[in-house]
Amino acid sequence: MQWKDFKGLTWYLALCFAIISFFAYSQSVGWKWINSTKKETNRKDRNTYRFYHK
Template identity: 40%
Template structure:
């Protein structure tokens, strides 16, 4: 397989490179693309538990 034969596949190879790069990045930060666990983020202003009711660690 010569390199010039791959020219016709440049879009597929480019797409593959981008997807593989994204795959590597995702695995490095522990990002599961299809995750059945739905997670919501909240930021507590008091550096404690963000819910309104009582809690003191």
């Protein structure tokens, strides 16, 4: 495999490099990209799902 094989994928390699770098940084500082923990000032009504046990 030679460099010219990757030529058409340069932008994709750059994207992968950016994603991997951001991923490595996020893991090292404990940054969860989608975090469901949020600030609520008041208790909401019952918001759980009911499961039936058969």
